[in-house]
Amino acid sequence: MNKKLQGYIAHLSELDFSKMYGRDFFLTWEKSGQELDAVFTVADALRCLRENNISARIFDSGLGISIFRDNSTRTRFSFAAACNLLGLKSQDLDEKKSQIAHGETVRETANMVSFMADVIGIRDDMYIGRGNRYMHQVVDAVTEGYQAGILEQKPTLVNLQCDIDHPTQCMADLAHVIHEMGGVDKLKGKKVAMTWAYSPSYGKPLSVPQGVIGLMTRFGMHVVLAHPQGYDVMPQVEKIAAANAAASGGTFTRTTSMAEAFEDADIVYPKSWAPFAAMEKRTQLYDAGDSEGIARLEEQLLAQNADHKDWTCSEELMKKTKNGNAMYLHCLPADISGVSCRQGEVDASVFDRYRTSLYRQASYKPYIIAAMIFLAKVKDPGQALAQLESAGAARRRFF
Amino acid sequence: MNKKLQGYIAHLSELDFSKMYGRDFFLTWEKSGQELDAVFTVADALRCLRENNISARIFDSGLGISIFRDNSTRTRFSFAAACNLLGLKSQDLDEKKSQIAHGETVRETANMVSFMADVIGIRDDMYIGRGNRYMHQVVDAVTEGYQAGILEQKPTLVNLQCDIDHPTQCMADLAHVIHEMGGVDKLKGKKVAMTWAYSPSYGKPLSVPQGVIGLMTRFGMHVVLAHPQGYDVMPQVEKIAAANAAASGGTFTRTTSMAEAFEDADIVYPKSWAPFAAMEKRTQLYDAGDSEGIARLEEQLLAQNADHKDWTCSEELMKKTKNGNAMYLHCLPADISGVSCRQGEVDASVFDRYRTSLYRQASYKPYIIAAMIFLAKVKDPGQALAQLESAGAARRRFF
């Protein structure tokens, strides 16, 4: 047996993740540390199988439904790749071209698209207070549908980004960090700067900063959230971050100085987002159909953003980090000064230096998604991985 | 062998459906009673295989093309699920983003999208006199293409809704009724009320009411078609319904009273549709490019609809049905009063009570589509089902 795979399987045997079977993945902080560890481990094992040209198809047929309530290339492709790796066909529900927009209830649509679906991936990050709730409604609906014999299976939900968390992104980010640092045990004591950065566009989702502080605080790291006055994230997630840090032996602090956050940081994650309160207001305006109000809010927010153009990941700031050499993370695409915009989140030279690392960071996402599905669908993941390897079906032949 | 599956296979051996092999499915009334029975039976058998985790992949590769000349979530997903169950990849041709709109002839497109296609599913229900004709043109074209050696196979057409019939919907509806009633033999003598209902939107297709009266009259049932003055369906389909009823020992009657239709009914199917004559006129206006005329017609039809707001499936009307407890059918989505519109086809409390039943009704559609494909593509369906079971390839492993 492949040594690396053997190691992953051995590690899985030490973890308790029995409650993931048959369940869904909403938020990282609803999962135990061992459950998250299982996701990282299975993701690595699936990647190892693929690198060794061993098929990981646990499905002969079946559908992976994706529902995107926002445009998305990367997440769409990551989800399609994960489904394909396991033998599922991804089938997209794009709201704009479906009847879902014409007043169909969530419950009905959830069942109608799930007749042969093993997995449902949803991205719904635009309106505060809505995305995660919508995902729960979908899961409740298909659970009822399954219990009533309408569906032959309960599809597993994978949260592909909601208003609260972005678990597949943040776990991919962390998988990358773990690999770069050389193991989960190396995380303890490291300083992470999750900081706001200026972008000429507005209204970027809060799910990444929230997901990062909700996840990275669980490993004994020192997580600093930095943003200008008024750019708060959801208070409930800050509470979770603080509790996580206390439990893991790390810290969670806040600052309104980007420089302070970068000081001696091992990892920096400078990224734009919209103020929580503004997003809440926008949601209310959309509810009220107040398009004039929305336009006014947008103008206001752009002006507010423009006051903080100095919040950018410059070469100068990077020098303040540990050995001037911190890991630079971004969920991509980034607003790169002089490249994708006049002024943005990061200097072009910084981005350039980290490009390979950033792409590698992104490369973990399909495996994280596949691992979440695997753990929900496979009774004994360790044994299944071993059997997949010993069966040794080639993913690709004659090469 | 699974007892249920054994029963289905035994039943198939008593039926003559030899003419379905290599053929297409346009209209239910072009098929014999035994052929329809074969569709129901194979649909049940395929569902049984899936529920027992046995792969029904009869294709290792191949395409199922879908051509939608109208938006559709549910039918699209049902077709994708049916194709996936059998091992085909569904590939959508969306007219709006293809060259088909730029004057390409039907014949050419039909061949161009069929090079490796085993199945073509078409939805074309908008214009009276067009949809079914279009499907025949496509089948004629690919038949010629096959005979000329252009295509390696003649793709099988599945009518996913035309201007005349909606066979996959109505057969799914009836499969549900058969299961609820406890067998095809229980249909005889039952009263079915196919009735118009008010909807604030206009121009809903006639294919469902037509499909229902064309199909349900074949089983000795008493089918009543109810609608306000002026909401006639195609006369040719009414003739077929009458002939069917005469042959099967049932009846086909008409009324302009919803209450009369509901009186003592075993099954009610209240649903909005547009008057046949108006749809014919609209088709002519579209042909003439008379957008002003279309707008005027729309206004007229909405006003005409509004005269019949009392045509709604209320609790009061439901009380008139057999034991106040008839089966309530709908193809979904329904216009539910106070939920999806101010006033619509059905009271919210009625809809709520039947929700599980309605979802189960819909759940038959992917299997009906798969059965139509199976019967057209498999030489000896009974034997094939038996072999699929005895081979016992798992659809999903390690669970």
Place this chain on the structure above:
Amino acid sequence: MNKKLQGYIAHLSELDFSKMYGRDFFLTWEKSGQELDAVFTVADALRCLRENNISARIFDSGLGISIFRDNSTRTRFSFAAACNLLGLKSQDLDEKKSQIAHGETVRETANMVSFMADVIGIRDDMYIGRGNRYMHQVVDAVTEGYQAGILEQKPTLVNLQCDIDHPTQCMADLAHVIHEMGGVDKLKGKKVAMTWAYSPSYGKPLSVPQGVIGLMTRFGMHVVLAHPQGYDVMPQVEKIAAANAAASGGTFTRTTSMAEAFEDADIVYPKSWAPFAAMEKRTQLYDAGDSEGIARLEEQLLAQNADHKDWTCSEELMKKTKNGNAMYLHCLPADISGVSCRQGEVDASVFDRYRTSLYRQASYKPYIIAAMIFLAKVKDPGQALAQLESAGAARRRFF
């Protein structure tokens, strides 16, 4: 073993195409004659397998990404069919609905969509000087991504049409000619008329005429390029055609008379295109965002086109060809006079007479694409084909 297949495999053993392994397909003139021969041969072999119901799945899973920077039904379906034949799932990147439009760099997107991609097919034919360059950028990016361990495989590029060449189209065209003529050896000495034809639309890509003169000059044929004054194609491709002709013992000539080109021709390919210089100007105008200039240019070009309505493939002109009976080629869809437009590229009666031949011509494209993939992905194609046949896995069972 199937005799035909045996012949293909024997022929492959005589060819040197070792450099195609792991590589990409940009332009036909970048490939050796033996390499092109290998593509034709593998295409025939794959078609032979399919006609004999033998699975050609060399992939158990994996993605074939398609990037279309222009609408396309036929190419999209051909690519999907080719991928499906080999076991890959095609996944489309449609620029308009992705983030690619929002300033993402090519390099980034190329990697982000390629995490589990074995193949990338790109169509980018609109702007002179751009399409082929874009394809190279994508290939460079994924090659770097592979070398850096970001991607587990280097996806193979298949050029589905660029500004310079349309290799899958022109090779399908030639595959058809070879089959009709009875072998590659029959091409020598044949006269091919690649001629401009009038179309009421403007701005059709140059890639087909360029691809045809760049490819057909390699087989000892007499290739004539005919167009009105001012409708030149790229000078660099004319140079290549001339050099090819010199090397192959054929000729490459130009004329401004359609009649002269048709005179005694064995093959005619009358098709509209835009002047190279105008397309270059249009690209500059798009770069400058000069929409007024674009509108003016369009008007100018339409007027210029209208001066040449006599450039049409009429019955009269067809009579001038060899025995009045030349092969008539078109990449479809054609502008057919009195059918798809008032006056166009070809008389309806000519088109009608060649319809079956035209559809057969198109039917080679999926196999050409599949062969390009096969040769890039399979180490020993001849042996692989033999093993696929001897394994004899059914593509379709129970029929």
